Amino acid sequence: MSETASPGPLVQRPQDPEELGVYVHVPFCRDRCDYCAFATYTDRDALMERYVAACVTEVTRAMQAGALWEATSVFFGGGTPSRLSAPLLAAILTAIPRTADAEVTVECNPEDASMERLCAYREAGVTRMSFGVQSTAPHVLAALGRRHDPASVPRALEAAAAAGFVLVNVDLVYGAQGETDDDWARTIDDVLSLPNPPGHVSAYALTAEPGTPIGRDRARHPDDDVQASRYELADARLSSAGYRWEEVSNWALPGQGCRHNQLYWRQGNYLGIGAAAHSHRADDAAGRRWWNLRTPERYLKAVEAGRSPVAGEERVEGDRRELERLMLSLRTPAGVPASALPDVAELDGLVVREGGRAVLTVRGRLVANAVSSMLLVGSSSSGSS
Numbered sequence: 001m002s003e004t005a006s007p008g009p010l011v012q013r014p015q016d017p018e019e020l021g022v023y024v025h026v027p028f029c030r031d032r033c034d035y036c037a038f039a040t041y042t043d044r045d046a047l048m049e050r051y052v053a054a055c056v057t058e059v060t061r062a063m064q065a066g067a068l069w070e071a072t073s074v075f076f077g078g079g080t081p082s083r084l085s086a087p088l089l090a091a092i093l094t095a096i097p098r099t100a101d102a103e104v105t106v107e108c109n110p111e112d113a114s115m116e117r118l119c120a121y122r123e124a125g126v127t128r129m130s131f132g133v134q135s136t137a138p139h140v141l142a143a144l145g146r147r148h149d150p151a152s153v154p155r156a157l158e159a160a161a162a163a164g165f166v167l168v169n170v171d172l173v174y175g176a177q178g179e180t181d182d183d184w185a186r187t188i189d190d191v192l193s194l195p196n197p198p199g200h201v202s203a204y205a206l207t208a209e210p211g212t213p214i215g216r217d218r219a220r221h222p223d224d225d226v227q228a229s230r231y232e233l234a235d236a237r238l239s240s241a242g243y244r245w246e247e248v249s250n251w252a253l254p255g256q257g258c259r260h261n262q263l264y265w266r267q268g269n270y271l272g273i274g275a276a277a278h279s280h281r282a283d284d285a286a287g288r289r290w291w292n293l294r295t296p297e298r299y300l301k302a303v304e305a306g307r308s309p310v311a312g313e314e315r316v317e318g319d320r321r322e323l324e325r326l327m328l329s330l331r332t333p334a335g336v337p338a339s340a341l342p343d344v345a346e347l348d349g350l351v352v353r354e355g356g357r358a359v360l361t362v363r364g365r366l367v368a369n370a371v372s373s374m375l376l377v378g379s380s381s382s383g384s385s
């Protein structure tokens with residue numbers, strides 16, 4: 001879309017401020033992983049200082065427009081936010097108004113997790129670290145095109161604990177070519193048996209994204225049955241260690257859930273800052289979504305010229321909005337109103353119905369999209385998901 005296509009949606013601060021998440025996209029990575037289709041670049045580090053200044057400008061303009069009030073959560077994602085020096089990341093965070101108890105997450109490459117960096121993050125107000133671990137098996141990391149050393153993982157979690165981080169996540173990926181059930185079980189056990197285990201684990205099924213090296217090579221595509229057994233293994237191991245699922249691909253110890261992600265799953269308000277960042281504003285009648293220009297160059301050009309970086313927007317209302325709300329809620333332990341799913345034999349073993357709600361079983365979580373396709377829009381009471 002043209003970068004002059006939209007002046008940006010006018011968003012008014014609600015009279016009674018609701019929860020607001022701010023997502024900051026950092027589109028820089030050292031290397032490109034073979035499965036990655038995110039908006040991130042390995043050859044644009046020279047833009048970092050201008051990029052940070054542009055993000056601060058976008059934050060300032062959003063505040064002036066009433067679109068940004070005290071955030072209850074901030075999430076630096078990417079890309080690799082830890083590619084930015086700590087002072088650069090802190091410059092963006094400092095510009096964002098936050099509630100006193102705001103959750104502030106930074107995604108970090110384990111190899112970037114020096115004490116100096118993590119202490120600087122703490123000082124700047126970061127409260128939660130998320131490490132991209134993926135696997136502890138070197139050959140699996142190689143099959144994913146990841147270039148970090150697994151030995152950096154225990155060091156990163158130890159440094160996070162020493163720096164005072166109580167909330168820590170690790171991201172894992174299963175289903176790479178050459179990964180065995182044992183490799184996957186060992187990865188989970190390695191993470192859970194660390195001296196400083198994370199309170200939150202995200203485990204994602206590898207997907208063969210079009211245009212990526214893995215997407216282009218059928219021999220590297222994951223197998224559905226293997227993915228299903230790996231998921232069940234992850235859920236069993238994590239559940240027996242006291243973690244509870246908070247979304248299909250996310251597990252947390254009690255009190256360690258991710259407030260920012262929970263906002264997404266509730267179809268809440270979030271404001272995206274930076275290239276390719278998406279935003280959503282909810283009100284009673286409809287939801288509005290908008291998204292920024294994808295490349296850092298076009299984003300910078302727009303912001304530096306005093307124009308909006310918004311590339312497009314859409315309004316989501318009526319049945320579509322209700323369906324989205326139900327689909328998001330179905331992927332969490334909150335489930336959906338029981339009346340939102342038909343009472344048919346096909347769903348036996350995939351959902352449990354209790355207290356007027358229908359909640360996915362472990363088997364149901366494996367086929368969450370298929371169950372979603374059976375949702376009955378209009379039959380459930382609105383606002384109850």
Ligand code: SF4
Binds near residue numbers: 033
């Ligand atoms: S580190 Fe993350 S964002 Fe960067 S290339 Fe790898 S998967 Fe993509």
